[in-house]
Structures are given as C-alpha cells and as structure tokens.
Amino acid sequence: MVWDIGSILISNPRLGNLRNRLFWSYLAVIAVILGAFSAAIYGLVARDRQHQLNLHLRQVATASAGTLEIIQHEYEELTTDDEYADYLPNNGKDDRPLPITLTQLMGKYEAGAMPAVVANPLTPVNQGVEWFDVQGQLMVREGTLFPQTPLPTTLDVEGEWRQEGIIRSFILPVYSGDLSLQASPTGYVRASESTVHLEAELRRLQGGLALGVVVVAGFATLGGLWLTRQSLKPVLETLTQLKQFTADASHELRNPLTAIRASIAVMQSHPERIHPADAEKLQAIASASDQMGQLVEDLLLLARMDRQTPDQRAWAMIALDELLEDLVTLYGDRAAQQQIDLKLELNANADVNGDASQLQRLFTNLIANGIQYTQAGGTVTVRLHRSPFQAVVTVQDTGIGILPEQVPHLFDRFWRADQARNYHEGGSGLGLAIAQAVTQRHGGTLTVSSEPGRGSTFTVHLPLAKTR
Ligand code: ADP
DSSP states (O other): OOOOHHHHHHHOHHHHHHHHHHHHHHHHHHHHHHHHHHHHHHHHHHHHHHHHHHHHHHHHHHHHHTTHHHHHHHHHHHHHOGGGGGGSTTTTOSSSOOOEEHHHHGGGSOTTTSOGGGSSOOOOTTEEEEEEOTTSOEEEEEESOOOSSOOOSSOOTTOEEEEETTEEEEEEEEOOSOTTTOOSOSEEEEEEEEOHHHHHHHHHHHHHHHHHHHHHHHHHHHHHHHHHHHHHHHHHHHHHHHHHHHHHHHHHHHHHHHHHHHHHHHHHTOGGGSOHHHHHHHHHHHHHHHHHHHHHHHHHHHHHHHHSOOOGGGOEEEEHHHHHHHHHHHHHHHHHHTTOEEEEEEOSOOEEEEOHHHHHHHHHHHHHHHHHTSOTTOEEEEEEEEOSSEEEEEEEEOSSOOOGGGGGGTTSTTOOOHHHHHHOSOOOSOHHHHHHHHHHHTTOEEEEEEETTTEEEEEEEEEOOSOO
C-alpha cells in the first residue's frame, strides 16, 4: 500500500514539527560551519596581507636607513650654508625650512654627480619615506603619503608599526656602529603606505565569501530538504505500519463484536430465559460490547480518514445552522439531565461543502465534550457566525478547563487528561482526534483556548461553500 508521506505529516502536526525542527537544525549547523569557515578564510588572508605589508614597510625603512647619514650631512650643509639657500623652497629665509624633499635636497648636485646611495629615491604613489634627525625632527621626505603624527617618544630598538587612519607606518631608529655600544639612535626613518588597496582587496574577498556562503546555503537548503525527508522516512514507515495494524485489527474485531452484540440482543429479547441473577451481568456485557463497538468504529473512521483523500464529488452542501440546531435539540435532554444549560446562538447562516455524517460527528464530539466536562449548573454555548470566507463555530463551556501544558496533547489519539479521567470514566480519548481529522479534511482548522477551572472554547473554522 502506498502512503502519502506529506498528508501523514499534515495530519500529524507533531511529526510536521519534528520535520521542521530537523530541517532548521540542519540549516543552523550548516550556517555555523559556513560562517566559521568564511571567517577563518577571511582572517587568514587578512593576516597574511597585513603581514606582507608590514614586511614590505620594514624593508623600505631598512633600505632608507642606509641613506640617513648622508642625508643628515647634506641637510645640515643645505640649511646652514648660505651658498645653497637657493636650493631651499623658500630660499632659506625661515630659521628651519622644514620639510624638504629628497629631490630638493639633492638639487645642488649636477645630474650624475649625486651620491649613488640616494640617486634613485623611492617615490611610488601611496607611499612615503621620512628621515628624522636625532631629536626626532623631520628633515627630509620623499613620496606622496605621510602620517600627521610626530614620532613617538619611546621606540623599540627593532622599530615599531603604527596605524593612523588609512596609513600604516614602520618607524625605525637608526644606530651607527655597534648597536650594543650605542645608547641612543642617530636618527629615525619612517616608511608609510596607504592601506586603501589592502582594505579594498579584503572587501572584495568579503563580498566573494558572502556570495559563496549564499550559494552554498542555497544548495544546503535543497540538501536539507532531501536529508530531512530521508531521515523521516523510517519514522513515517513505522507510523504507517502502525496505522495499518490498527486499521486491520479494528477491522478484524468488527465481525466477532457484531456476533457478540447480536447474541446479547437475542438473549435480552427473551428475558424470561435469563436467570435474574445474570440479567445485570448481561447488561454490563451489552454496554461493554457497545462501548467496544464504538471504539472499533472510531478507529476505523480514523484509519479511513488517514488513508483516503476526501472524495469531494461525494460532498454535499451542508447548512451549518440547521445541523447545529438539530444537534443542540438532540443533546438538549442530556444537558438538562446534567443540569447544564445548552444554548445555541446563530448569528448567521453558513453553508459549507462536506461530508454530512463527518461534520455531524465533529460537532457532536465538541458538544458532547462540553456537556461531559462541565459541572451541574454550568453552561455550554454553541455559536455560529461567519467571516468573509469562513464559517466559524465555537463551542464554549464553563467546565473544568484544560491545563496549558496539556493543550499540545489534546488531539492525540487515546490521550485523556487525568482530571478528565477522574471526572468521567467512559471516554476513549478519540473524540478530539476525530474532530481534528474531520476539520482538516474539510480544509478548516480546530483550535482551543482554555482556562483551568473556568472553561474551554473550541473554535472551528471551515471554508464557506461558494453559494447558498
Ligand atoms: P474523551 O472525551 O473521550 O476522553 P476526547 O478526545 O474527546 O476524548 O478528549 C480528550 C481529552 O481532552 C479529554 O479526556 C479531556 O481531558 C480533554 N477535553 C476535551 N474536551 C474538553 C472540554 N470541553 N473541557 C475540558 N477538557 C476537555
């Protein structure tokens, strides 16, 4: 027998919830893995690129440190000797015309006569090199990018990296001779470079990774749906077998039960043949077999609804107002016997398409429960009204109510609340399961709100039939 897994999930909300939980847990795990993976890649690449930039700056600073001595010499000559004042940007009119470029400094040499060590100054775009004297005063600079901050007062002898806005720098103290004998540096060199390109590159990487994550997450979603379906298959198959077993067992029980009930009916039709001491026992057997018969019929009804999709061609137009009126009349006596006021409030006419006997069963179960679980003196009110597309029926009682933690179990087969067992022994725990199955087959919903000790309201929404 082929079972439609989708409909089993729909008719079994807790399995549907399990499927959703499995699916979302799977997606959450994948999202965490993808997030951690992309963060790790981004972190590694960013660190590597920073490291490369740092190394490069140190190389530039170390190379430029070799020219510090000659630059210091040339700078002193230029700024102290009037002969060279013309080479200064302001003709040497300031006390200390700072800073000047390497090209200006070397301007006093004829082309080709420049000392080889500074003949090829480093002037790439977005970089800059600065030479400072022993007091940390800027003397000469070359390039296009320089930090605005002065040199730090204390510096590691190996040099230090600094970040100022988009500028990364390496500051190197320069020592002449043996470092171990030299207490203080003879000057400083600062090499700087813009991190704009690096940041743009990292942003591109971020974009690429984000796109990758979205694409992989898309595939993971499809994979998740497939995996969830696969992992639920055995559960659904077991459930299916269980339901099949229940259906078969109920079916097999039906015939012997019918035979028993028929035999009892025959015996009861001849009371003169029954020993008076056995009459009561026979009555107990008769009512137990009636109860069992009802149970078997309920199970078969549920099994049929589980297996077959509704045949809507066999449905009829049902006037809910009339159906409810009949039921309230039918249950009026029973309610009166239990001193319960059973009321009907018809606020509208409403027609629905459906199976008359199933809809009757749905509202019978709700009204019977209302009467069952309400104390003498209480009220059960059946109301009908309509929204634009739906008929809305509420069955409200002033009975024992349902604890909030019991609500999720309410529509489970054979579930009964402890307080209900104490209150009323006869129930089977199938009534609400049937009510829910009937509602769902008719495209509607059945919901409950309840306050323990104050009463419950069951609400059925059913789609209205197209015409009245
Ligand atoms: P039954 O009434 O035969 O026990 P149902 O499936 O109709 O089975 O109801 C399941 C359980 O839900 C009941 O045993 C009871 O605990 C609770 N219940 C149903 N209707 C009401 C109600 N109107 N008020 C309080 N509890 C209810």
